[in-house]
Amino acid sequence: xxxxxxxxxxxxxxxxxxxxxxxxxxxxxxxxxxxxxxxxxxxxxxxxxxxxxxxxxxxxxxxxxxxxxxxxxxxxxxxxxxxxxxxxxxxxxxxxxxxxxxxxxxxxxxxxxxxxxxxxxxxxxxxxxxxxxxxxxxxxxxxxxxxxxxxxxxxxxxxxxxxxxxxxxxxxxxxxxxxxxxxxxxxxxxxxxxxxxxxxxxxxxxxxxxxxxxxxxxxxxxxxxxxxxxxxxxxxxxxxxxxxxxxxxxxxxxxxxxxxxxxxxxxxxxxxxxxxxxxxxxxxxxxxxxxxxxxxxxxxxxxxxxxxxxxxxxxxx
Ligand code: PSU
Ligand code: MN
Numbered sequence: 001x002x003x004x005x006x007x008x009x010x011x012x013x014x015x016x017x018x019x020x021x022x023x024x025x026x027x028x029x030x031x032x033x034x035x036x037x038x039x040x041x042x043x044x045x046x047x048x049x050x051x052x053x054x055x056x057x058x059x060x061x062x063x064x065x066x067x068x069x070x071x072x073x074x075x076x077x078x079x080x081x082x083x084x085x086x087x088x089x090x091x092x093x094x095x096x097x098x099x100x101x102x103x104x105x106x107x108x109x110x111x112x113x114x115x116x117x118x119x120x121x122x123x124x125x126x127x128x129x130x131x132x133x134x135x136x137x138x139x140x141x142x143x144x145x146x147x148x149x150x151x152x153x154x155x156x157x158x159x160x161x162x163x164x165x166x167x168x169x170x171x172x173x174x175x176x177x178x179x180x181x182x183x184x185x186x187x188x189x190x191x192x193x194x195x196x197x198x199x200x201x202x203x204x205x206x207x208x209x210x211x212x213x214x215x216x217x218x219x220x221x222x223x224x225x226x227x228x229x230x231x232x233x234x235x236x237x238x239x240x241x242x243x244x245x246x247x248x249x250x251x252x253x254x255x256x257x258x259x260x261x262x263x264x265x266x267x268x269x270x271x272x273x274x275x276x277x278x279x280x281x282x283x284x285x286x287x288x289x290x291x292x293x294x295x296x297x298x299x300x301x302x303x304x305x306x307x308x309x310x311x312x313x314x315x316x317x
Contacts, residue, residue: 015076071105128303134173
């Protein structure tokens, strides 16, 4: 069923294939670029970026990898542009950085926050990533809480992630999502996953078992929207398949090392997440990287199914 496209707001540029898919009401899934530029090591990052897009195309879903190139937020990239985000040293761009990049005509890789914000503005309702940012351990002293959380309070997008990394304060993250009125549903699970591990000690209030159920929630959120008030997104917590998760004992050992190293190095601000991720890849001898790729692919597949279910029954609005 085709739906009239909402024209893109000024300042955003969609690729031809994304513009056509949106105009026809065909399924589109947004993909972030910080995971490519800062979350995964070269050259596997380029392979991963192509792989995520390929998994979507195999399911007749149009990929919209999002990044800021030369000051312009881009919704969907060409092959050459995907290579740019994997190979250039781009800044990590959250929502607050978008105007600075625009003014300077500079490029940046968008975080979950910036990607969700831009996807929502473009009318894309489904977004796949690896892990959501969250509340950092010690946040009561450092105030280090990812803008991913507050942005999702006002960006109507379903973010399919494998929960948040166990380097974060998972309980604190779930509390903040509650405060911000962002719903969290477990995808075929009753417990919140912890990125490299399929589970965490935290149970969820809601579980869904099909893509259609997620599409129904998105449509109910759209129907409940009040003009002029922020519309929240939806966290779809999708655990890594248990056979592909990291060994929990090894996970706990490397995690403790990583936290101690970040503390000792005095890493602050937006460097914290990339530092921890790359430290953990090194210290695990690459094992954590394979798990990271497996969970991200799994999120992309589930996001594709949700986007297909949503498009089949008319856009969420
Ligand atoms: N979690 C991962 N891999 C990542 C990120 C998070 O497992 O690459 C990235 C995402 O782009 C997320 C960002 O939005 O880190 C969060 O960074 P910060 O904590 O600085 O908000
Ligand atoms: Mn931070």
